Amino acid sequence: MTHSTDSYTLAKWLAAEFSNQAQAIENPPLYAHIQVSIRPLPRKLLTGYCLYLEQAYAFMLxxxxxxxxxxxxxxxxxxxxxNYELHKKELFLGGTRDPLILNKISTEHLIKKEGCDMNVEWTGHSFVGTVVPGKSCKVVRNGKTTYLDNSFEVDQNKFISIDRGRDPETDELIWGSIAGPFHFSRIKSFENELIAT
Incomplete structure (x- = not known):
């Protein structure tokens, strides 16, 4: 059983490779086949747990x-x-498939995405995260500034996520899923790379 501040279990459940293949096969016009790989980073990087995420179309991993x-x-x-972006991110591409690459990430490479923190709550069976209120997580897409409307849910079996960009003035949906969240299944776990404290 876990609890509202069990960061280890959250990191353990996120440290995996996920695929929405079943969803993409069931409804290909609305859902591309996507893989999300999230791999633990060395504990020395920052206090708490740090994970490196790569999201790609399955045919372009x-x-x-x-x-x-x-x-x-x-x-x-x-x-x-x-949430952090990486300075010189091209140096670390493929790091979820080759963890030796990830050992090269240092604090000098981290660029904080201001306004893009996520609050995470324990539901009793899963963790649910939502971007902090305030419309301050800015994303520029096709020359238009939007704010990120993002949430996820993760448990020991699945990862559900939705990313949307909305107009800061009208809240109109500008980009992102119109059909609802992406439903990912865990196809590989990296939890053995985490060190519980």
Whole structure:
């Protein structure tokens, strides 16, 4: 059984490779086949747990369209996730398939994505994360500035995620899924690379 500040279990459940293949086969017009790989980083990088994320179309795994470092922290009576981009991110592409690459990441490579922290709550059976309120996580897509409307749910079997960009003035959906969340199944676990403290 876990609890609202169990950052180790959250990191353990996120440290995996996920695929939405079943969802993509069931409804190909609305869902591309995507893989999300999240691998633990050395504990010395920052306090708490740090994970490196790559998200890619299944037919282009060597060219992920999203890379991030996520930093999991216990915060009051819940958990906070900080999001970082990587300076010279091209040096670390493929790191989820070759962890030796990840050993080269240092704090000098981390660029904090301001306004993009996520509050994470324990539901009794899963962790649910939502981007902090305030419309301050800015994403520029096709020359238009939007704010990120993002949430996820993870348990020991699945990972559900939705990313959307909305107009800061009207909240109109500008980009992202119109059909609902992506449903990912865990196809490989990296939890053995975490060290519980």
């Amino acid at each position: 060597k060219k992920p369209y999203r890379t991030r470092v996520i930093h999991i922290l216990e915060h009051k009576d819940s958990i906070l996730i900080e």
